[in-house]
Amino acid sequence: MKNIALGRYVPYDSFLHRLDPRTKLLSLIALMIMIFFKFSSTAMNFFIYALLLIFIYVLMRISHIKLKTLFKSLKAMWVMILFLLIINVLMPSTGPYFDIFGFKLYHNAIYNTLYIVIRLVMMIALTMILTTSTKPLDLTYALEWLLHPLKYIKVPVHEISMIISLALRFIPTLLEETERIMKAQSSRGVDFEQGKLKDKIRAIVSLIIPLFISAIQRSEELANAMEARGYDPSGQRTRYRKMQWQMKDALSLVFIVLLFGGMITLLVTSFDFFLMMGFVL
Amino acid sequence: MKAIEIENLSFSYTKDQEVLKQLNLEIELGSHVCIIGHNGSGKSTLAKLIIGLLEAKSGSIKVMENEVNEKNIHTIREKVGIVFQNPDNQFIGSTVRDDIAFGLENRRIPQEKMDDVIDEFSKKVGMFDFLDQEPSNLSGGQKQRVALAGVLAMNPDILILDEATAMLDPKGRKEILTLVSKMKGDNPNLTIISITHDIEEAYLASRVVVLSDGKIMFDGIPNEVFSHYEELLNIDLDIPFLVRLKRELKNKGIDLDDALNEEEVVRRLCQ
Numbered sequence: 028m029k030n031i032a033l034g035r036y037v038p039y040d041s042f043l044h045r046l047d048p049r050t051k052l053l054s055l056i057a058l059m060i061m062i063f064f065k066f067s068s069t070a071m072n073f074f075i076y077a078l079l080l081i082f083i084y085v086l087m088r089i090s091h092i093k094l095k096t097l098f099k100s101l102k103a104m105w106v107m108i109l110f111l112l113i114i115n116v117l118m119p120s121t122g123p124y125f126d127i128f129g130f131k132l133y134h135n136a137i138y139n140t141l142y143i144v145i146r147l148v149m150m151i152a153l154t155m156i157l158t159t160s161t162k163p164l165d166l167t168y169a170l171e172w173l174l175h176p177l178k179y180i181k182v183p184v185h186e187i188s189m190i191i192s193l194a195l196r197f198i199p200t201l202l203e204e205t206e207r208i209m210k211a212q213s214s215r216g217v218d219f220e221q222g223k224l225k226d227k228i229r230a231i232v233s234l235i236i237p238l239f240i241s242a243i244q245r246s247e248e249l250a251n252a253m254e255a256r257g258y259d260p261s262g263q264r265t266r267y268r269k270m271q272w273q274m275k276d277a278l279s280l281v282f283i284v285l286l287f288g289g290m291i292t293l294l295v296t297s298f299d300f301f302l303m304m305g306f307v308l
Numbered sequence: 309m310k311a312i313e314i315e316n317l318s319f320s321y322t323k324d325q326e327v328l329k330q331l332n333l334e335i336e337l338g339s340h341v342c343i344i345g346h347n348g349s350g351k352s353t354l355a356k357l358i359i360g361l362l363e364a365k366s367g368s369i370k371v372m373e374n375e376v377n378e379k380n381i382h383t384i385r386e387k388v389g390i391v392f393q394n395p396d397n398q399f400i401g402s403t404v405r406d407d408i409a410f411g412l413e414n415r416r417i418p419q420e421k422m423d424d425v426i427d428e429f430s431k432k433v434g435m436f437d438f439l440d441q442e443p444s445n446l447s448g449g450q451k452q453r454v455a456l457a458g459v460l461a462m463n464p465d466i467l468i469l470d471e472a473t474a475m476l477d478p479k480g481r482k483e484i485l486t487l488v489s490k491m492k493g494d495n496p497n498l499t500i501i502s503i504t505h506d507i508e509e510a511y512l513a514s515r516v517v518v519l520s521d522g523k524i525m526f527d528g529i530p531n532e533v534f535s536h537y538e539e540l541l542n543i544d545l546d547i548p549f550l551v552r553l554k555r556e557l558k559n560k561g562i563d564l565d566d567a568l569n570e571e572e573v574v575r576r577l578c579q
């Protein structure tokens with residue numbers, strides 16, 4: 028129950044850990060967009076992907092994520108990759124192909140599958156870097172800051188962010204509770220491990236119902252405690268956690284902007300030195 | 309001025325069951341009152357009415373001369389702080405620090421001043437070394453100490469403890485009670501209303517109010533209230549061990565009524 032590793036904050040004193048969560052959120056968004064740029068030639072695409080992959084690997088090193096951790100969370104993707112390959116192969120395409128016993132396996136099909144796989148890997152790695160190096164609560168604050176303008180079109184940004192931070196606060200409590208109820212029900216003879224489907228469903232129900240009842244009761248008590256301590260969602264509040272832009276944030280953002288700008292320039296000018304060197308892929 | 313004045317207060321959640329029936333109660337400023345009563349006697353309901361989480365059906369509640377109603381709710385919440393029973397369900401912040409800050413944020417205390425307040429009150433409850441801990445790493449007693457710090461940091465005149473020690477082990481319970489006594493020592497003007505099942509705890513108060521079926525059954529100093537032995541047993545209240553012991557000994561012909569504590573009883577029994 029406790030080893031939901033993906034998306035877990037891992038305390039460490041790294042450069043990325045110390046960056047302002049807003050910097051990290053903005054950079055993540057920029058990088059996510061860059062991942063989906065498509066350049067004029069296949070060679071160019073792979074070249075840019077290679078650069079991005081190296082950059083992401085460096086970020087992983089900085090934030091002390093092991094490649095092993097990344098691969099572990101990619102494990103579940105093999106089925107998906109295979110599925111993507113099959114779809115791409117079956118799609119009609121043009122250009123050069125391998126002839127496998129009369130079946131045309133287009134190079135493009137392989138490239139397209141590779142693109143998607145590489146993008147997925149990069150997206151997962153980037154998300155992992157963000158969540159490993161940023162406390163969930165800080166992320167919530169950053170999100171609230173980012174969505175702040177939506178207040179003017181009457182989106183309850185503060186309430187949403189409060190709900191998220193309370194949910195984050197109560198996840199460990201509810202996990203603990205789940206474990207406790209499971210033990211209690213096991214001691215009453217409920218078997219969570221084996222049995223027929225019918226028994227399994229019954230076991231799950233015996234877990235979910237008490238969990239729900241307790242969660243509802245908790246939320247009521249929580250609301251009371253918050254109100255008693257003067258919380259008023261529509262009222263003005265001060266903020267204990269102030270986010271502070273620092274030099275390293277400015278530098279990081281400048282770097283990301285330059286990277287983004289560079290990519291856009293390459294894209295707009297269709298610059299391609301592989302083509303210029305007469306290398307066609 | 310009285311801390312609390314309650315007149316003819318009635319309340320019910322559902323039509324068919326009245327939880328509080330024409331209750332009258334006055335609590336002096338700076339006093340330490342303990343409210344006891346069996347399960348479902350309406351103690352928590354009374355606490356929630358005082359702090360304005362519930363609205364009275366009829367009758368009136370005044371907190372330091374402010375009528376509890378929609379209009380005064382901010383004043384009331386400034387004057388009254390409450391610690392509830394479940395340590396987990398009142399821990400709002402993600403760390404000890406953030407939890408104490410929560411009330412201060414609501415009070416619009418400037419951010420620069422918050423750290424001083426947080427340091428001061430976490431030290432008072434002995435949680436200064438745990439400021440950056442998350443609730444899942446704390447014991448129930450520690451969480452209740454944080455809750456106490458969070459409430460006290462808002463500088464209330466009246467502190468309500470609604471079974472704040474009920475879910476703790478004996479050690480945690482003792483810590484909280486010691487802490488409350490210390491707070492009272494530091495600030496004699498603080499009015500404390502402690503709601504409890506733990507009758508040993510009731511002996512800390514200078515006045516005990518027994519609630520039964522939404523009415524006040526007894527009201528007086530602890531020794532006097534607990535002398536109504538049979539009646540208290542009849543409403544399913546636990547009698548303090550010491551009182552029970554003395555009663556049983558008396559039935560056996562050993563009169564130790566003037567013994568003050570367990571040690572003294574033991575000593576005199578051994579003689």
Ligand SMILES: Nc1ncnc2c1ncn2[C@@H]1O[C@H](COP(=O)(O)OP(=O)(O)OP(=O)(O)O)[C@@H](O)[C@H]1O
Pocket residue numbers: 321322327345346347348349350351352353354471
């Ligand atoms: N939200 C509610 N809705 C309906 N009935 C309620 C609600 N809360 C409490 N009651 C009922 O009101 C009565 C008094 O409850 P209250 O919680 O005030 O008792 P209590 O003296 O605090 O008990 P305990 O010692 O168990 O905490 C009980 O009969 C209870 O069932």
Ligand SMILES: [Mg+2]
Pocket residue numbers: 351352353470471
């Ligand atoms: Mg209660």
